[in-house]
Amino acid sequence: MSAYNEIATQLKTRLADLLERAEVIEDDLRHPLDADSSEQAVDLADDEALEGVDEVLRAEIQQIRYALARIENDTYGSCATCGEDIGLDRLKARPIATRCIKHAD
Structure with missing residues (x-):
């Protein structure tokens, strides 16, 4: 985990x-x-927009928790598709990445 302390x-x-x-x-x-x-x-329209924002926030929260769990169990930094290492530069730029550049969506 020490290699990823800063990212964590x-x-x-x-x-x-x-x-x-x-x-x-x-x-x-x-x-x-x-x-x-x-x-x-107006309130209903505002609420609809807020619900959309909340949904995006919740999705990112889930991705971050998943990344932290991967750091904790030493699977962080491995591509979910091929198992190869995800480059540190990619992880620094996108710490929630689960795939290497080759397999990124």
């Missing part, structure tokens, strides 16, 4: 930030609708 620290920092953002969004989504029907329409 960055991932943990990013995870904390995303969890905080997701909590703020979820708190905002729990607010009651305004009594005015025109305001309700």
